[in-house]
Amino acid sequence: MSKERTQAIPAFIDLAAQQEHLGDTVERAISAVLKHGQFILGPEVVELERQLAAFCGARHCVSCANGTDALLLALMAEGVGKGDAVFVPAFTFVATVEVAVLAGATPVFVDVRRDTFNLDVESLEAAIGEAKRRGLKPRCVIPVDLYGQPADYRAIRKIAEAHDLLVIADAAQSFGASLDGRKVGTLAAYTATSFYPSKPLGGYGDGGAVFTDDDARAARLLSLRNHGKGPNRPETEHVGLNSRLDSIQAAILLEKLRLFPGEIVARQEKADRYSQGLAAVVEVPRLMAGASSVWAQYTIITEDRNALAKACREAGVPTAIHYTSALDRLPPYRQVLAPPAGLRQAEWLAERVISLPMHPYLTDAMQDLVVGTVQSALSPRRVNTAHAAE
Ligand SMILES: Cc1ncc(COP(=O)(O)O)c(C=O)c1O
Structure with a gap:
């Protein structure tokens, strides 16, 4: 952990940093x-x-x-x-x-x-x-x-x-x-x-x-x-x-497209750094063989989402939830057809996902703050052994 660890994170997606x-x-x-x-x-x-x-x-x-x-x-x-x-x-x-x-x-x-x-x-x-x-x-x-x-x-x-x-x-x-x-x-x-x-x-x-x-x-x-x-x-x-x-x-x-290839590389580095710090305490995102991601979100799965969101808020770490409900729970789409086995994973994920700050200009100190906050809020690891929807 670096010394500047207590620095709060200005924004979930920091467009001002990109503007610089x-x-x-x-x-x-x-x-x-x-x-x-x-x-x-x-x-x-x-x-x-x-x-x-x-x-x-x-x-x-x-x-x-x-x-x-x-x-x-x-x-x-x-x-x-x-x-x-x-x-x-x-x-x-x-x-x-x-x-x-x-x-x-x-x-x-x-x-x-x-x-x-x-x-x-x-x-x-x-x-x-x-x-x-x-x-x-x-x-x-x-x-x-x-x-x-x-x-x-x-x-x-x-x-x-x-x-x-x-x-x-x-x-x-x-x-x-x-x-x-x-x-x-x-x-x-x-x-x-x-x-x-x-x-x-x-x-x-x-x-x-x-x-x-x-x-x-x-x-x-x-x-x-x-x-x-x-x-x-x-x-x-x-x-x-x-x-x-x-x-x-x-x-x-x-103009932004000029920066984009470098930003994609940076996004992957930030995602790797999060995963190294967090895989022991929470279910971290995984890529399919042969796939690369641009990490629009870095999203983890936890049974303790509310506690984690609160700890992050208190530490100055912005978080977001994409999405708080599966689409079949939204009023205009409640009658939409679904397969007979239902939409169990969609509904399960909607109750457990939470996204951490992710953009190409996150500093190591910012990521250390996020990782430290998540680690202390969630250890020991809870989710991977409890496949609630399976
Ligand atoms: C998965 C997905 N589909 C569609 C859209 C719609 O894009 P827009 O907001 O540009 O209409 C968005 C973005 O908001 C999205 O995340």
Whole structure:
């Protein structure tokens, strides 16, 4: 433990620390947009799309207004709607299920795995069976890369092929991660991400993007994000959205993208340091073989969440809970279909997860404070031997 151990941590995700590294580059980039005045879909948007596609190796990147729209645009581009079942994990941010309803389709919940927090493929198969029994057409699965780690796309792809399901990756938290050497953005037919400020690659406002390798799909997305207008003609050809990215956000993201590769490395170092200090007292996050994470969150599992949150508060360590309830417990989604075995892991995790401060600019002293606080609040180790949901 270092001497500065008692220093409190300024923020759960410290964007001010990142600003110091950005210097005045963001101000200059914003000034350039003020000068040219193309505030919507300006040259920075085109350049950002080019750089993001190159970054992840996808053929196309279509930016849009936020990560929720990115998911919705992918569903709209495939005409997913009435009578179609859309499979979504029950332990995720609410946007993942919301878009299925907004598209006019029927969401079906799927349970998640305790070890990765991501979609459980056995539960997915059971959910597909349940949807068929209810007369729905299994159409699409939206795996979520929770906390920054890709879902098990190897296994999901096999099930999707067997049942003719479209895969739309919800990569709102995972842009920059990879699986088997392939970057997020190339692991599914469509990949939707978010540039919400606290995301690993975040702007200073809302923003999102969809990645695809398919030219026709990209053309539909481009049209749908701009009221269904054609590429060279102003008239509307489809029912679309106003979901364009602002040039100012694109300019900011271009500057942040320069720091992003180094930040991804730093995030992994911070995660490793947490795991070394905490694995003896609490259940720490694990990566699948072949997967890398961008550690949008560093999330631990504990039976003593309230006591831990209190100890952290008293020590000046901010914590957050993503998510305090499984989606099937939220009022608008209580009637959503689920597999016969239920959503036990999702519900179990919602009562036990807690996230620690995570960003690339955490100092060793800050991490020591977090580790020391968690160690004294939780030792001895409680969770790994008590698999309550198993
Ligand atoms: C898993 C997940 N899906 C979708 C979204 C929606 O992104 P946005 O807030 O940009 O609409 C978020 C982020 O908030 C998310 O974490």
